[in-house]
Amino acid sequence: xNIVFTTVVYILLTLCCYFLSLKLFYLYKKAWLNPLFTxxxxxxxxxxxxxVKEETYQHASSIFSFLLQLAVVSLxxxxxxxxxxxxxxxxxxxxxxxSGTFIGLMAVLVLSQIFHISHQLLASxxxxxxxxxxxxxxxxxxxGISSMTILFVVISALFSVWMGPRLFTTLGIxxxxxxxxxxxxxxxxIGANTSLAWGEEEGAMGSVAMTTSAMLLTIVVPVISFIxx
Numbered sequence: 001x002n003i004v005f006t007t008v009v010y011i012l013l014t015l016c017c018y019f020l021s022l023k024l025f026y027l028y029k030k031a032w033l034n035p036l037f038t039x040x041x042x043x044x045x046x047x048x049x050x051x052v053k054e055e056t057y058q059h060a061s062s063i064f065s066f067l068l069q070l071a072v073v074s075l076x077x078x079x080x081x082x083x084x085x086x087x088x089x090x091x092x093x094x095x096x097x098x099s100g101t102f103i104g105l106m107a108v109l110v111l112s113q114i115f116h117i118s119h120q121l122l123a124s125x126x127x128x129x130x131x132x133x134x135x136x137x138x139x140x141x142x143x144g145i146s147s148m149t150i151l152f153v154v155i156s157a158l159f160s161v162w163m164g165p166r167l168f169t170t171l172g173i174x175x176x177x178x179x180x181x182x183x184x185x186x187x188x189x190i191g192a193n194t195s196l197a198w199g200e201e202e203g204a205m206g207s208v209a210m211t212t213s214a215m216l217l218t219i220v221v222p223v224i225s226f227i228x229x
Contacts (some may be wrong), residue, residue, distance in 0.1 A: 003060075010052075010060040017043040031161045034190060037154055068133050085204050089177065093205070096181035097212045104129045104186070105217070105224075120145055126224060128152035130214040131188040138221055153188065160187035161194050180205025185213045 021039035047057055086093060105126065112122045123144030127135035132153050139149040164183055173179065176199060183191035184206035192210045196203030 006056075007060045007063075010057055011063065013046065014043060014061055014064065017046070031194075032158060034158055034161070036190070037158055040154070068136070082204050082208050086208055089205070092177050093181065093208055093212060096178065096205075097185055097209050097216060100182065100185035100209075101129065101213050101216050105220075109227075119143065121148065124148035125152050127217060128156040129186055129188070130217050131210055134214040134218060138217060141221060142225055157187040157190040161190055164191070164194075176201040177205050181209045184209025188214075 018035055018039040021033075021035035021037075021042060024038060025033045025035050046052075047054075108122070108125055108128070111117070112125070117125070120143060123142035124139050124146075125148075126142060126144070127138040127149060130138070130153075132150065135149055135153050136146055138144075139146060160183065164179075164187065167173070168179055168182075179198065180195040180202035183195045183202075185191075187194065188210050192203065192206035195206030
């Protein structure tokens with residue numbers, strides 16, 4: 001009974017942190033107040049205040065990890081819904097997603113050599129630009145640290161959402177497709193949602209880019225694993 005009670009308490013605590021952060025985000029409409037980020041900070045703060053051990057919380061809240069794994073399957077839905085749109089703009093999508101994913105991956109590999117990043121940290125950093133469920137799977141296969149991967153994914157997404165619109169303005173990028181592809185490739189679901197707020201075409205491109213970039217990186221994981229070994 002004690003285990004059941006503890007599990008329920010930690011699940012409710014996690015949900016409360018998220019919904020409070022979501023309310024804060026809707027109130028101030030700031031990208032850096034994304035509930036994925038602020039909710040995590042609030043949750044960590046409460047766990048530290050009440051001296052909750054990491055293993056205890058992780059075991060009690062394991063249902064979230066299970067649901068996150070199931071979320072991978074749901075990524076097929078945007079592709080199915082946007083299939084006609086994808087066929088019509090497949091050249092743009094292939095060019096944008098492949099180049100964006102490749103440049104991001106090369107940047108990580110080059111910087112890891114310059115700063116002599118450890119193998120485990122590099123494996124955690126490589127999938128930072130894809131959606132979280134797949135990023136965790138890739139990180140685990142490469143020998144990375146799950147907690148570090150989550151941190152890198154969240155920071156990468158928030159930075160992209162914050163800097164993306166500024167770069168579009170500075171560089172004079174007005175193409176709706178380019179904006180959507182850039183945000184979906186670099187900022188995953190947060191970027192896709194941001195693109196959707198700009199318009200239907202941006203949102204469609206962001207959704208497709210988020211899904212296809214994750215699939216692309218998954219395909220090249222064996223090659224990355226060979227390079228790191």
